[in-house]
Amino acid sequence: QKEVEQDPGPLSVPEGAIVSLNCTYSNSAFQYFMWYRQYSRKGPELLMYTYSSGNKEDGRFTAQVDKSSKYISLFIRDSQPSDSATYLCAMCQGAQKLVFGQGTRLTINP
């Protein structure tokens, strides 16, 4: 079993929809949780960074962490075609190395 599981998709939704992207993990010691966005043939860019449980909002993006269920989510409101990309979750335990999910490929259709 992988430490971090992420549905690879692909996920295709119409413009304006609310998108929910999810990861589950097995290591209860993970404390730091990140979401990266990666456009095709580009490097990942850090979108959201959260510590421990709870929600964090930044514009149209909301990151949610539920440590009791070992489950994290990224919500995108009012999705735009420019949001079409692969979204990677990543997490770690303090100064330990990051563990990445496989990435979910998302397409927003105009």
Add this chain to the structure above:
Amino acid sequence: DGGITQSPKYLFRKEGQNVTLSCEQNLNHDAMYWYRQDPGQGLRLIYYSQIVNDFQKGDIAEGYSVSREKKESFPLTVTSAQKNPTAFYLCASSINVDQNEQFFGPGTRLTVL
């Protein structure tokens, strides 16, 4: 502009040849990392360096080598011992190894012919 640069963007290599991928950063970050990305497998850590003249193996170091002679530079050599080198290679950096927000370069696509 502050950031991480990788060169070249595309690289072709014949089997049996060593090749070196460049990674430079001007963010004044202490820690640097090399990852490999394959379709459907996420990112896997090859090597990382916490400070100059120091580096540690990641999860898939076999067939790779690195050096860290300058803070700004962390080149990766893919040797002929790497059995399946065709992949997308990503370099990243963070302020130090305790600060786990990592920032990535644009990547190098290596194809072995």
